[in-house]
Amino acid sequence: MASVRMPSPRLQESKKTTRPERPKVKPRLPNSPQPVKSLPLNSRSTGSSPSASGRKKVEPGTGRKIAALKKKDTGEGEGNAKGKEESPYSSKVSTREERLSEEAMDVRDAGIKKDSQERYPEVVNDAERNKDSPYNSKTTSRRETPAAEEEGRTFYSVAYNKASPISSSRSELNWGDTTTYVAKKKLQAWCQLSNGNWELGTIISSSQSESILSLSNGGVLKVNNDSLLAPNPEILNGVDDLMQLSYLNEPSVLFNLQFRYSHDLIYTKAGPVLVAINPFKEVHLYGNQYIEAYKNKSINGPHVYAIADTAIHEMIRDEVNQSIIISGESGAGKTETAKIAMQYLASLGGGSGMEYEILQTNPILEAFGNARTLRNDNSSRFGKLIEIHFSATGKICGASIQTFSNSMQSRVVQCEIGERSYHIFYQLCAGAPESLREKLNLRIANEYKYLKRSNCYTIAGVDDAERFHLVVDAMQAVHISKNDQESVFSMLAAILWLGNISFTVIDNENHVEVATDEGAQTVAKLIGCTLSELKSALSTRKMKVGNDNIIQKLTLSQAIVTRDALAKSLYASLFEWIVEQINKSLGIGKRHTGRSISILDIYGFESFNKNSFEQFCINYANERLQQYFNSHLFKLEQEEYIQDGIDWAKVDFEDNQDCLNLFEKKPLGLLSLLDEESTFPNGTDLTFADKLKQHLSSSPCFKRERDKAFTVHHYAGEVIYDTTGFLEKNRDLLHMDSIQLLASCTCRLPQMFASRMLSQSVNAAANPYKSSGVDSQRLSVASKFKSQLFQLMIRLGNARPHFIRCIKPNNSQLPENYEQGLVLQQLRCCGVLEVVRISKSGYPTRISHQKFARRYGFLLLDNVASRDPLSVSVAILQQFNIVPEMYQVGFTKLFFRSGQVGLLEDTRNRTLHGILRVQSCFRGHRARLYVKEYRKGIVALQSCKFFSFELHWSVSSCRKL
Numbered sequence: 001m002a003s004v005r006m007p008s009p010r011l012q013e014s015k016k017t018t019r020p021e022r023p024k025v026k027p028r029l030p031n032s033p034q035p036v037k038s039l040p041l042n043s044r045s046t047g048s049s050p051s052a053s054g055r056k057k058v059e060p061g062t063g064r065k066i067a068a069l070k071k072k073d074t075g076e077g078e079g080n081a082k083g084k085e086e087s088p089y090s091s092k093v094s095t096r097e098e099r100l101s102e103e104a105m106d107v108r109d110a111g112i113k114k115d116s117q118e119r120y121p122e123v124v125n126d127a128e129r130n131k132d133s134p135y136n137s138k139t140t141s142r143r144e145t146p147a148a149e150e151e152g153r154t155f156y157s158v159a160y161n162k163a164s165p166i167s168s169s170r171s172e173l174n175w176g177d178t179t180t181y182v183a184k185k186k187l188q189a190w191c192q193l194s195n196g197n198w199e200l201g202t203i204i205s206s207s208q209s210e211s212i213l214s215l216s217n218g219g220v221l222k223v224n225n226d227s228l229l230a231p232n233p234e235i236l237n238g239v240d241d242l243m244q245l246s247y248l249n250e251p252s253v254l255f256n257l258q259f260r261y262s263h264d265l266i267y268t269k270a271g272p273v274l275v276a277i278n279p280f281k282e283v284h285l286y287g288n289q290y291i292e293a294y295k296n297k298s299i300n301g302p303h304v305y306a307i308a309d310t311a312i313h314e315m316i317r318d319e320v321n322q323s324i325i326i327s328g329e330s331g332a333g334k335t336e337t338a339k340i341a342m343q344y345l346a347s348l349g350g351g352s353g354m355e356y357e358i359l360q361t362n363p364i365l366e367a368f369g370n371a372r373t374l375r376n377d378n379s380s381r382f383g384k385l386i387e388i389h390f391s392a393t394g395k396i397c398g399a400s401i402q403t404f405s406n407s408m409q410s411r412v413v414q415c416e417i418g419e420r421s422y423h424i425f426y427q428l429c430a431g432a433p434e435s436l437r438e439k440l441n442l443r444i445a446n447e448y449k450y451l452k453r454s455n456c457y458t459i460a461g462v463d464d465a466e467r468f469h470l471v472v473d474a475m476q477a478v479h480i481s482k483n484d485q486e487s488v489f490s491m492l493a494a495i496l497w498l499g500n501i502s503f504t505v506i507d508n509e510n511h512v513e514v515a516t517d518e519g520a521q522t523v524a525k526l527i528g529c530t531l532s533e534l535k536s537a538l539s540t541r542k543m544k545v546g547n548d549n550i551i552q553k554l555t556l557s558q559a560i561v562t563r564d565a566l567a568k569s570l571y572a573s574l575f576e577w578i579v580e581q582i583n584k585s586l587g588i589g590k591r592h593t594g595r596s597i598s599i600l601d602i603y604g605f606e607s608f609n610k611n612s613f614e615q616f617c618i619n620y621a622n623e624r625l626q627q628y629f630n631s632h633l634f635k636l637e638q639e640e641y642i643q644d645g646i647d648w649a650k651v652d653f654e655d656n657q658d659c660l661n662l663f664e665k666k667p668l669g670l671l672s673l674l675d676e677e678s679t680f681p682n683g684t685d686l687t688f689a690d691k692l693k694q695h696l697s698s699s700p701c702f703k704r705e706r707d708k709a710f711t712v713h714h715y716a717g718e719v720i721y722d723t724t725g726f727l728e729k730n731r732d733l734l735h736m737d738s739i740q741l742l743a744s745c746t747c748r749l750p751q752m753f754a755s756r757m758l759s760q761s762v763n764a765a766a767n768p769y770k771s772s773g774v775d776s777q778r779l780s781v782a783s784k785f786k787s788q789l790f791q792l793m794i795r796l797g798n799a800r801p802h803f804i805r806c807i808k809p810n811n812s813q814l815p816e817n818y819e820q821g822l823v824l825q826q827l828r829c830c831g832v833l834e835v836v837r838i839s840k841s842g843y844p845t846r847i848s849h850q851k852f853a854r855r856y857g858f859l860l861l862d863n864v865a866s867r868d869p870l871s872v873s874v875a876i877l878q879q880f881n882i883v884p885e886m887y888q889v890g891f892t893k894l895f896f897r898s899g900q901v902g903l904l905e906d907t908r909n910r911t912l913h914g915i916l917r918v919q920s921c922f923r924g925h926r927a928r929l930y931v932k933e934y935r936k937g938i939v940a941l942q943s944c945k946f947f948s949f950e951l952h953w954s955v956s957s958c959r960k961l
């Protein structure tokens, strides 16, 4: 943890010159008793208050508008809506006397409901129905909900009480010294269960150190008081920005997201970050109606559209490039989110036809770069940055795509049981027309050994043949000619047939010869070489020893490695070539302004039971992105503080430079040592692991493990890497004989691939990590990845970022299933909790002086009617003895440390609660007096009537007589 205490020359300068004088806050007089209109401050009632502590104002009506759009989309009827609005309060049956005594309470509840519905209509209505919500605990009575913000309401005076200062140690709720109160009021708190999940429990008894809580399943739990965390007021359930939470602890963040997710509100802001939870089902949040609504600003709740909208407007207004950085683990929804953002940009910047081409790149890239994995049926095995360029008038005029991959090609020859190779292979086998099938000698997928190994050929609900036609159409749209398309399909078929090539052992030393079968013959035909050239390239190796050229026969295992390396290399080159063709087609038009919006869809941090080279590269990339993310967030915070003239030097932020040094340092960093070991002919995964332990043990982010493993302390947690396969994957060698084979082919694509490989190996000669011998060592995979990453960081550095963090709620890819532990782990990994932490360590709650004065001014003893909001605010801070470290007074706003406003809010609520009690007592008393008088009057009247009746009776009886 690096505590950043930078001198702020800009701040100091502004202090001298432009800065208006900051209000002087009188030092607190610790021992002077302060009469304050409140109940004890250290305690809070059952977590419910209409807090306005949030930094951002909730847009009134946003949810209602979303709900209205949803209804329009789904055709939901009016009756339903009415049903939803039914209040549990309206059905309450009570006697007149009860109603009289509860009048004050009813007014209060109505206030809350009105306030809630105005602020979060969709959430409040649903909340009432959602009995399973952890917030809707049965033990929490609505009657305990404190009063709402209702400025116009008149209150009577309240009992005075001595104020307890809000101490710095109480930034989170501390139960220690409020035990009796806590137990008596049935307060709630977050407690962690043995399975790691958090639950909201009701405190039934509490001592100095421990509390006993009752849980929703009827069980009880004894926990240490220190482990209890404060819940947020109920009114904050489902807020659309986590920063609005008074208590920014993990369970509160988790449950707020869950609350929204359960209402199909999959997007939530975490300050500057958009959190998107994968619904794994169709949610009615997209389409033209929504695009129009976001465009017209008639709704502005958190959404990918809102992010894209901000990006496009800021690009035009400030003439600054923008980037939308989407990350998350596999299956979290990054690719879908990227498509949604592209859809919005295409809709806003469309008109030239280019937007259609850009959208058509998706089916191509998905076909060639996505595959079914155990975690995602449509998993992208590469990262991509799509940069969309705009003309001066804000119209799309071009785009370019950059891809990032670390050994994506290995999937071509091997993938796990139940997974698939790249979609395009299955699409080609299923959808190629007859003429193409004949030309390529195509078979069905399960006749190819490369596809057969994982024993998975189809994906539920996906028609590969149909997809093939979509890919062909998309290729057409991005101007890949019919000839080129055919060449691409020939390469794909050649790769498949390569896998079917078999070898015959010809001597005792296990040397082999390529069998002259259908496999070899078809490959030779498809790439345009002779059968003998192919056979020699796959079964022999030419070597130069001194001045002599020697031909060495390969053993079976060497031949298989050579064949597979050729297949992988062909696929990697083919993918690169396709991206290049797309880029040519999307080439930037003449009306280019130099302004762009880049969408980055990149794999998130990964930590599995077994972590290999792929996770090593991915996590390294994420460390870089995290540093960028942190420095950006920190910068944003800093800007706001400076703008308001407050001292921002007290904000800490997590610096991951040590971890980056561990990866990047030369010559003794993980990447350098990996490249060095990869070039040693005798280097093995074990010698690599030993070298790491020998040289890097002093790094704070490195830990030795047994055998071939080592641990890295990443920003998102510790990951144990197993070095098995590291060297081979990093070398990604292609035998020079194979390159020469491709160079000698008559077909255009293999020729082109070969010349590129040769030029890369020439360039690599200038690289200190070049390989020796005749093998073509292009740049090592890790080095190539690192240089791609540096290019990416340069591009991002020139743009203003917008972050979207995708979260996978469960591993089964099922809707309505929210696994707390899984979500929490991702929130940590993707930096959402870091945002929250940075905010917590700074001053996350910001309230304008006007709003603060209006909300809390009535608590002051003095008459403040004539005073300006700033001095009212300062007076409130003084009266409540809020410790100066807990807040800063800005020019326009007050900045509070986390939890401070929650405490102030409690005071306000208790005060209002007291007022209501006094009101109800008074009204009860008045009502009783009234009833008494009334009864007296009736009795008097009745006695009169009785008298007159008696008189009447005696007169008429007399008459009868």
Ligand SMILES: Nc1ncnc2c1ncn2[C@@H]1O[C@H](COP(=O)(O)OP(=O)(O)OP(=O)(O)O)[C@@H](O)[C@H]1O
Binding pocket: 278, 279, 280, 281, 282, 283, 328, 329, 330, 331, 332, 333, 334, 335, 336, 337, 376, 378, 379, 380, 381, 603, 806
């Ligand atoms: N907004 C959404 N609405 C509906 N379904 C979604 C949404 N986002 C994602 N999904 C579902 O989740 C699946 C996985 O999403 P996606 O492929 O975008 O994940 P990813 O994060 O890109 O994964 P990977 O890193 O493996 O490529 C999609 O195929 C889709 O079924």
